[in-house]
Amino acid sequence: MVRQSAVALLTAASLALAGCGAPAQQAAQTGSYAEIIDDNGRTVSLAEKPQRIVVTSASFLAPLYAVGGEVVGRPVTKSKVIPEAESAATIGPVYQIDAEKIIALTPDLVIINKGMNEKLIETLAANGIQSLVIEMKSYADVKREIGTFAALTGEQARGEELTAQMDADIAAVRASIPQEKKRIAIIHSTGQGLSVQLSGSIAGNIAEMLGWENTAADMPALDKNPDAAPYSMETLVAQNPDIIFVTSMGEEAEIRASMEAMFRESPAWQSVTAIREGRVYYLPQEMFLFSPGIEYPAAVRYMARLIYP
Template identity: 30%
Template sequence: MRRLATLTLAVALSVLAAGCGAAATGGSAGEGKLVIVDSAERKVALEGPPERIVALGNGEVDIVYALGGEVVGRPEDNDGLLDSEEVREVPVVGSVHTVDLEKIAVLRPDVVLGNYPINVNDEAPLSTIGAKLVLTQANSIDDIKSQIRLFGKLLGKEDKAAELVSGIDRELSAFQARTSEKRVLIVYGAPGTYLAALPNSLAGNLLETAGGHNVASEFPRLQNYPQYAQLNTERVVETNPDLILIMTHANAEEVEKGFIREMESNPAWNTISAVKEGRIRVLPSELFGTNPGTRVMEAVNLLGGLLDS
């Protein structure tokens, strides 16, 4: 497939990276303050649980509300992850890659929940409006559980956080991972952009949990986005996937049509089992185009069903 412009690649991946990292852990309180340690290993000190929170990612919004909290600012597109009137009425402040400092300043947040490493450079400007930045990632189910624990500490809802994590653990224990080792290619698509998700990405971790075999496991990773690889037709043909899954942040129909056009332009794709058998599926963006937060096991169960079909 054609090589993409650096800018297009960076924008596309910054969207997905927001949902995809290092585990966050809680710190200890000191001198009457609440101190937490985030995914960037930064100590963030607060006077107590924040009353005004801005979240730049969908999964973070989901977790905050699941813990019984609320946000005063949210991402520009919630992808259906939080389809509630309560959330729709919350002011939009951009996203992890389009931080609108002016809109955030009007909301006077105590804390802004951002992505590591995308929002590292936003710490200084946010500090000028009196907001503390907390950075987290989610490249695996364990990372999402760590996010829940960290936000539970942040909100003074540690018992509720433990309950949510226990619920995920129970679902994991009850889930019967498939043993078919069906060969799967996970493609991240945006208009004109197609990349392979590697095992160290969130989608890769979810697939592994469901019992599928990621054919891109040996693909060379991108230097700046090590959870993804350039989609190389020769490599894909060699691995001959049984199933191709397409995930996208938005415009799913457009992305699917574009991907099919790409395949049709190269006859080699027609030799692949998944293509010959029509086994190409577009994954729901609210579970795969972003961090699904507390709904992560919905994503695993959906993959399990696709592996069975």
Template identity: 30%
Template sequence: MKRYAGFRLAAILLLLISAPFCGAAEPGIVSEDESSLTFRQNDGTEVILPKRPGSTVICYSSLVQVWYAAGGTAVAIPAVPTRDTLPEAARGLPQLGTHNTMSAEKIMMHRPDLVLLNDKLPGHRQLRRTLAELNIPAACIDYRNYRDFREIFELFRRLNGSGASADAITGKVDALCAQARRLPSPAFASIYIGVGIRAETDRANAACMAALLGGRNIVPPGRSSRGPFSYEQLLLRDPDVIFLVTTGNVAGAREVFRKEFEARPEWKSLRAVKNNRVHFLPPDLFLYLPGSRFPEAFRHLAKLLYPDQEFIE
């Protein structure tokens, strides 16, 4: 009898421990009707968003491309170093400052029906809570790399009541990746030069695309997009090609690159350096997520990964 009671107690404890993990709901669209849509964020919060909003403020630049491709328009956007990263129709819009300096006061000036924020920024998550207290519909969107694109496009399409389809974009990408993955896999390193130097995992935009094209990242998978950079590991793993992702200040990044990489005598021993396969990637395609320009970004990267290969478009 005591043995039975012990088993029963252990089973109850196991259920109590595992319940929070088993019951976690997936983020995404929960329900919708003619006028609104309920969206569950990464933190489990469900927010009600209006369909066909007349006035949308976008607080994260990479969301602008997707919103416009899915049939939307905006009244204000964040500041960007170059407007080339924006859809042409959005290039003349008022800019609210950088994504790190957004405030409810700046947003309220545009009387929004909907505000789109970035889930990975703590300041944006707090801003959503502030906007909720002001009865302004807002959502934090988790948009880290190409793998998130189709789901976000579908959310935005349904919010805008649009007949737009992501297939024209993703179909080109899928066809290109299928061709590339039939080729021998080159080893690559993707290095971010901004506030410091960081190594990119496959969760980062450029590294994600290179991996989908069949490349092998020398940086192991991680929970975050970027991790500590090790010059010693770069020399040890000696990739076939090196990608450099920079902030909008490309000139400043090139100076950092000259001092931290080219000035070291062992730099010239790397295979990628010997074969002229060290590439600065254009920020408008790789620092920012390019949205409708993803096929262009993938083609650019495919030619760098497989310089001797002709791809059928």
């Protein structure tokens, strides 16, 4: 929920454009510039429009700038940084954010990546710095946070236009491909091993948006990762998916070589339709490991075109 005294925020009608379960954001007269309930359930009241913003995830940059925001600090990252934010001060790698570097930038708001950087909240508060915890994984997350960022910048109309255009672009992709129920599996490869991605993962979310069936949908999730299930070659062979997507964390070329060797050397894998028909596709990390943010339509298009070139 977002409230702002200066400008009436997103109405119920405009939020209908965003869809996908985005929470209602209502206008109200309060004594502050904006009052926001973040993704940790905290109510954050901002007395004035934030002028010095620091983000702990590069995924927040493009959506924030798209609605008129800018940052003074950002993480060091392997993912693409939009040109407008390249000159911003760096605050350390996303997994090792340096609180002292943030404090030295004297921000009036720090936007924190949910599930990764919440440990910063207490230190920032002790130094009089407000924070918002944001999750930006699924497409619904992205649209919700565009609304939050638009409330911070006072550019609600731009936020509504952006989400409406994203919806239209994705609808156009879906309309351009056959409406058939592809059975897909998504294997995630890291240096620690393999897992199977569920609907809550980025690739799983996009496959679901395209109307395809994830063969792992009913598998129990890992204890520490609700978006993934344990890898089992026997289970995947029995599920016999039409298509296999591979996402990865690490050196993509090495992971691809390792996966192809695994498929090639196992008689069991050779019985799977996706392997037998050469329908194994490796998904780029910049779209399917890191949140594509406002590039979600491009990620949807990318996956669709792999199957329907």
